Amino acid sequence: MSAWRHWLAAWWSRRLPAQTRVKLGQKHIFIVPTMAGYAFAAALLLMLMVAINYQNSLAYALTFLLASVGLLSILHTWRNLAGLQLIGLPAEACFVGENARFPIRLQATRRTYQAIGLGWLRQKMLVTDVAKHSEQQVELSLAVKRRGKHSAERIRVETRFPLGIWVAWSQVDLAQSVLVYPKPIEAPLELAGVAAGEDAVEGLATAGRGVDDYQGLEAWQQGDSLRRVNWKAWSKGQGLWIKQFAELKGAQTQLNFSALGGDVEYRLSVLCAQVLKLTQQETPFSLQLLEQTIGPGTGAAHQAECLTALALFAGAEHG
Amino acid sequence: MLRQLENCLHAVNQVLLGKEHQVRMAMACLLARGHLLIEDLPGMGKTTLSHALAQVLGLSYQRVQFTSDLLPGDILGTSVFERNTGQFVFHPGPIFTQLLLADEINRATPKSQSALLEAMEERQVTIEGSTRPLPEPFFVIATQNPICQSGTFALPESQLDRFLMRLSLGYPNAEAERALLTRAITKRQAASLTQQIEKDELLKAQTQVSEVKVSDALVSYILRLVEATRTNAQFVYGLSPRGGLALLSAAKAWAFLAGRDYVIPEDVQSVLPQVVAHRLAHSAAGTGATDSTAVQWLLNEVAVF
Amino acid sequence: MAEHKIKPSIPRNSLIWLLIAQVLVILPLLWHVPLWIIGLWLVCAAWRIQVFRMRMQFPKAIVKVAMMVSAAFAVYLSRGSLVGLDAGVALLLTAFVLKLVELRSKRDALVLIYLGFFTVVTSYLFDDSILAAGYSLLSVTALLAALVGLQQTVLTGRPGKTVTQAAAILLQAIPVALLLFLFFPRLDPLWVLPAPKDKGVTGISDHMSPGDIAELSQSSELVFRASFTGEIPTQNQLYWRALTLPYFDGRTWHMQNMTSDLLAPEWQAQGDMLEYSVIMQPSSRTWLYSLAVSQTEQKDIRLMNDFRLQHNTPIHRTYLYQARAWPEALAEPKLSPEKYRFYLQLPHKVNPQARAWAQQLRQSYPDDESLVRAVLRTFNQGEYFYTLKPPRLGKHSVDEFLFATQTGFCEHYSSSMTFVLRAAGIPARVVTGYQGGEVNRAENYVQVRQYDAHSWVEYWRLGFGWHRVDPTFQVAPERIEQGLQEALRGESLNTGLLSPLSYRHINWINQLRISWDTLNYTWQKNVLGYQAERQKNWLKGLLGEISWQRIGVGLVITIALLFALISLWLFKPWQTRLSETQRLLKQFERLLAKRQYKREPAEGLRAFQARIQADLSPPQRMALDAFVHSYEQNEYANVPVPAVQLKQQLQTLRHSLAGR
Structure with missing residues (x-):
């Protein structure tokens, strides 16, 4: 079974390789009868029996009309999938235990597509319509249990419209992937390099212009605040100078992987929770993951960088 | 008129050596009625460029040094109580000028930054309930230091969007650097440049830029570009509708400077890095992609037809 | 899970x-x-x-x-x-x-x-x-x-x-x-299925008492339509027989089945032949309507001993059959003694007056034929009236009719005449069926409705067989020649206010009615009647010899073609085609790609031109520039350039490149 599935997957990836944008065409779409279709055929057969046995021309006519409708709906069903464009949009990163959401955009150009089902293989379908010359965005969610970068599976896209007696389907790989961060675990934590109190201020670096610490005088430029002009010097005729201040950087908070106990995943989870917490508090921090150091810094970008590093962390196996 | 503009460019190139492309880009930005953000290290000629432009175009010029204690009032102006008349008199701030150089904009607090950016967007200032229009033309050149230091307030993406272009002057090439050293061009020389174009002419040029023809085929190309930024995984989020508009107006100005009254895809491609790079955020996955590689990707992948 | x-x-x-x-x-x-x-x-x-x-x-x-x-x-x-x-x-x-x-x-x-x-x-x-x-x-x-x-x-x-x-x-x-x-083969029924039971189907029944047919003539329901290959015979030739009723119980004539019924009757075709086909409405009966003496080749129909046609199952659907008739055929010249006696059967002790009259006639006319003529003459010259609403008759119905009331509908005349003939020793029987019908000239068919129901008499002579006589004709010849409506001008036929038949005199309504009838006829003949027999004939006419295999293959191919047409219409592939200019651009790219100058998809045309023109000779450059310029004008400057011009410039470029 597994070998068969492997072979099938390989066949699909040859047929329709992973790409962000797929326009469903002739060679991607398959069409087969559904159970309802077989039932329809059986009903037609029954009607034909009536027609034959009662030699009733109208019964013949209706049977043939419906048979013809059934055959024709192959074209309609096929048409309801052909030319549809699927675009895999970048998935937002999420945490272990959450559902990763893969946004998919469906684009219709010349036709309206009705009742298009989208879903992972062998799972429930999401059904949506896409109007002519418009687009529709759907999200497929997938529970993720491990951190790291996960590629999305192939997506089955199908339609039974209009009569439900045929199903036109295809499998697409929209080359989507999602970054999964470790599950945040709140734990009491001794933060390495915690601010060492007032007496440690001497050792701290100044960080550009600020308002904390007097740094000296500078020549006045247009746009400089008048409130900082050194009026004393000016009154002595020494020209316009402004007092320059520098901001003191607070003590660096450092999150260190090695400083924690527990297994690797637990440690990553604890760090993850801390990164989230410190960012929320707008406390600058740095992250130390074995050889890799990130920061110090704060803000969304810094947080993303740290979380990414945590998600992709692979050093534990050989560390 | 085009000749006069060419003269302007030529004159600026006399003082800012080896930066023809950037100067032209700055001019296009001005013609498209956009504002310019220059991101560069100190000493690359930001001030020279802005001052020279002001001179050759005959624009009034102000420079504001942004600092962390700069208040909105320091930019926009304040009302001062006049003892002799017993009334409040408005003292216009440095923003009431035609060309404003906002130096090191990322040093100021977000409050001051947004005061400037709002004025840029609306081209008028509202203080104490009264609205005062800014002069025409109004052009802001803001500079910021690319190296993110602490104590700076990086412009948020929403504000970056207000700048039509982001430009980097970069180091001059060897030849220009040699000339720079030997000819010892100073800021004073920039001040000595003469006006090459009348104000009316400049305004007319701006109008003509907006009238440059844009075909359906070109609009589709821009749409494809915009869409590519929205759908490709390289970008966390794509260009906003305003981004698309900016691209179009910059391309128009570029076409105008090339002497054409219609836009071709090459115009769009020329201005694309300056217009879109600062509007696009990258995938946080840390693939090592920089702004320029992403823009390059756009240039290489989006078909022209 | x-x-x-x-x-x-x-x-x-x-x-x-x-x-x-x-x-x-x-x-x-x-x-x-x-x-x-x-x-x-x-x-x-x-x-x-x-x-x-x-x-x-x-x-x-x-x-x-x-x-x-x-x-x-x-x-x-x-x-x-x-x-x-x-x-x-x-x-x-x-x-x-x-x-x-x-x-x-x-x-x-x-x-x-x-x-x-x-x-x-x-x-x-x-x-x-x-x-x-x-x-x-x-x-x-x-x-x-x-x-x-x-x-x-x-x-x-x-x-x-x-x-x-x-x-x-x-x-x-x-x-x-x-x-x-049209082409799917009509198969014979695979098994017998129960048929719908029709309630209150009107029509000729297997017995006849006075008043029955008069009642039937109140209905304008369609019975059948018949079309002829040649001319439609005159009205007085159109005696559509359904049944013969040989047994009389004193009041009612009954059909009686005999074993000899199943034997093929003895007869000889002579005189002109009529070819006709009938589409009949469902009757739930087995008997069909035919002109005497008819023959058919349809397997499920047989000619019964009394010269009626009978289907082997009751007719529950619209049914079409074809037959040939010889009106002047010699029908059963010899009668077996058993049958001879059978056709003289009369109940005892009824209608003494009629019997006496019969004896009287017998004595005056020893010859059978002149006796029959005498009876007809009596009807013709006596005070007999033709009416839809005759007075009720008592026990001696024939006596009462012949000598007292003297007014009646066709069944009265046929019944009493048969009685008299039998009493006089001439084998005779009552025949029921329909007479005449409305002719539709457009489609050349006769349409017979219930009010055309009729009964007449057949008597037998040795060597001459059965012979038809219609006593009603003596009383009301217009009934036979023009139909019931004419015969009963005074009496209103109860066709109902809504029936279009009530408005025959209004011309356009009549026209409309006839068109509608024509349509129905076509429907029945060509749609409902399209069964095995007709299909075979039609296909023969269309394709010559029938081979179901060839028809099958042909059918599949035709259906595939139809599908191709429909899918063309559904998918409209022409809508995706490129514009003329874009096609030319593709040609341009192919042309240059042959020279190893491949334009990247994201490369603007100007940029492409700039990239490659260093390699080109001045005339080539000019040709290239001309094309690029025109294309650009057309595509980006909103200055339409005729496709011919672009084509020409492309041609020039092709020549200049070839000339290198």
């Missing part, structure tokens, strides 16, 4: 169409099923609607079983059986109605829709007129709309749009359906 399937519910759109379809499907069947089904249906529909409005629950399993069992029992009670077509249809309809209340999932809806299609087919067994067929298209469209609606997403869709879609598919399916209808 536990299999916990939530059955997909039915979209509102589908439910609406399902209810509409159900109404449409059931309506025409209401005349054929017990009335309580209507009540059941109303209850079920109301229940389902309340469920949809969340006012009620779906019935529990036990309730459902109880409903089904009691419905089946009710069918048994009202139909007397659970087998047979009537009971079958009643059961089908109850199932169709009951399914409504357990309509939860899409699958239930599907079952209901398929049941609906099947019910439409059964309704054709009761009524296959052109109107019924047209009406059933409505039902089928509604059912298809329900099927389409079932596939739509739950919240979207307007019912109108759904039905448009269904109708569109139905329309597109017609050509293929037509092909299948």
Whole structure:
């Protein structure tokens, strides 16, 4: 079974390789009868029996009309999938235990597509319509249990419209992937390099212009605040100078992987929770993951960088 | 008129050596009625460029040094109580000028930054309930230091969007650097440049830029570009509708400077890095992609037809 | 994971169409099923609607079983059986109605829709007129709309749009359906199925008492249509026999089956031959209508001993048959003694006066033929009247009619004449059937209605066989020559206010009526009558020799072609084609690609030109620039450049490149 599935997957990836944008065409779409279709055929057969046995021309006519409708709906069903464009949009990163959401955009150009089902293989379908010359965005969610970068599976896209007696389907790989961060675990934590109190201020670096610490005088430029002009010097005729201040950087908070106990995943989870917490508090921090150091810094970008590093962390196996 | 503009460019190139492309880009930005953000290290000629432009175009010029204690009032102006008349008199701030150089904009607090950016967007200032229009033309050149230091307030993406272009002057090439050293061009020389174009002419040029023809085929190309930024995984989020508009107006100005009254895809491609790079955020996955590689990707992948 | 399937519910759109379809499907069947089904249906529909409005629950399993069992029992009670077509249809309809209340999932809806299609087919067994067929298209469209609606997403869709879609598919399916209808081989019935029981079918019956035919003539219902290959014979030749009634019980003439009935009669064809075909309405009887003496090659029809044609099963559907007739044929010149006696049978002790008159005639006319003529003369010259409303007759009906009332309809005349002839020792019998008919000149056919019912007399002479005489002709010749309407000018035929026959005198209504009749005739002949025999003939005319294999292959190919056409129309591939300029650009790219100058998809044309022109000679550069410029003007500067010019410039470029 597994070998068969492997072979099938390989066949699909040859047929329709992973790409962000797929326009469903002739060679991607398959069409087969559904159970309802077989039932329809059986009903037609029954009607034909009536027609034959009662030699009733109208019964013949209706049977043939419906048979013809059934055959024709192959074209309609096929048409309801052909030319549809699927675009895999970048998935937002999420945490272990959450559902990763893969946004998919469906684009219709010349036709309206009705009742298009989208879903992972062998799972429930999401059904949506896409109007002519418009687009529709759907999200497929997938529970993720491990951190790291996960590629999305192939997506089955199908339609039974209009009569439900045929199903036109295809499998697409929209080359989507999602970054999964470790599950945040709140734990009491001794933060390495915690601010060492007032007496440690001497050792701290100044960080550009600020308002904390007097740094000296500078020549006045247009746009400089008048409130900082050194009026004393000016009154002595020494020209316009402004007092320059520098901001003191607070003590660096450092999150260190090695400083924690527990297994690797637990440690990553604890760090993850801390990164989230410190960012929320707008406390600058740095992250130390074995050889890799990130920061110090704060803000969304810094947080993303740290979380990414945590998600992709692979050093534990050989560390 | 085009000749006069060419003269302007030529004159600026006399003082800012080896930066023809950037100067032209700055001019296009001005013609498209956009504002310019220059991101560069100190000493690359930001001030020279802005001052020279002001001179050759005959624009009034102000420079504001942004600092962390700069208040909105320091930019926009304040009302001062006049003892002799017993009334409040408005003292216009440095923003009431035609060309404003906002130096090191990322040093100021977000409050001051947004005061400037709002004025840029609306081209008028509202203080104490009264609205005062800014002069025409109004052009802001803001500079910021690319190296993110602490104590700076990086412009948020929403504000970056207000700048039509982001430009980097970069180091001059060897030849220009040699000339720079030997000819010892100073800021004073920039001040000595003469006006090459009348104000009316400049305004007319701006109008003509907006009238440059844009075909359906070109609009589709821009749409494809915009869409590519929205759908490709390289970008966390794509260009906003305003981004698309900016691209179009910059391309128009570029076409105008090339002497054409219609836009071709090459115009769009020329201005694309300056217009879109600062509007696009990258995938946080840390693939090592920089702004320029992403823009390059756009240039290489989006078909022209 | 536990299999916990939530059955997909039915979209509102589908439910609406399902209810509409159900109404449409059931309506025409209401005349054929017990009335309580209507009540059941109303209850079920109301229940389902309340469920949809969340006012009620779906019935529990036990309730459902109880409903089904009691419905089946009710069918048994009202139909007397659970087998047979009537009971079958009643059961089908109850199932169709009951399914409504357990309509939860899409699958239930599907079952209901398929049941609906099947019910439409059964309704054709009761009524296959052109109107019924047209009406059933409505039902089928509604059912298809329900099927389409079932596939739509739950919240979207307007019912109108759904039905448009269904109708569109139905329309597109017609050509293929037509092909299948024409070419699909008509098979013989695989097994015998119960036939619908027709209630109150009027028509000739197997016995005749005074007043029966007069009653029949109140009906304007169509009996059959007959078309002739040649000229239509004159009205007085059109004696359509159905039955002979040889046995008289004093009041009523009966059909009597004899073993000899099954023997082929002895007869000789002579004189002119008529070729005709008849499309008859369902009669639920086995006898057919024919001109004497008729012969047919159809296997299921036989010529009975009394020269009537009989089908081996009752006619429950519109039936078409072809026959040839020899009006002057010599029919049964010899009669067996047993049969001779049989055709002289008379009840004892009735009609003494008539018997006496017969004896009297016998004495005056020893010759049979002159005796018959004398009887006819009596009718002709006596005070006899032809009327639809004769006075009631008592026990000695023949005596009373002949000597007292002297007014009657055809059955009075034929009955009394046969009586008199038999009493005089001449074998005779009453023949019932139809006489005349309305001629439709446009399509060359005769249309016979119930009011054309008639009865006449046949008597036998040794060596000459059976001979037809019509006493009615003596009394009311216009009845025979012009039809009943003319004969009974004074008496109003009770055709009803709404019947178009009441307005014969208004010309345009009459025209309209005749056109409608023509249409019906065409329908019956070409659609309903399109069975094995006709199909074979038609195909023979079309293709020569018939080989079902060749027809099969041809059919498949034609259907495939039709599908190709329809898909062309559906997909409209021409819409995706490039514009002229873009095609030229593609040509331009191919041309340069041959020279190893490959333009990247994201490369602007100007940039491309700049990249490659260093390699080119001045004339080539000029040609390249000319094309690029024109293309740019057209595509970006909104300055239309004629395609011819671009083509020319491309040609120039091609030449200049070739010239290198």
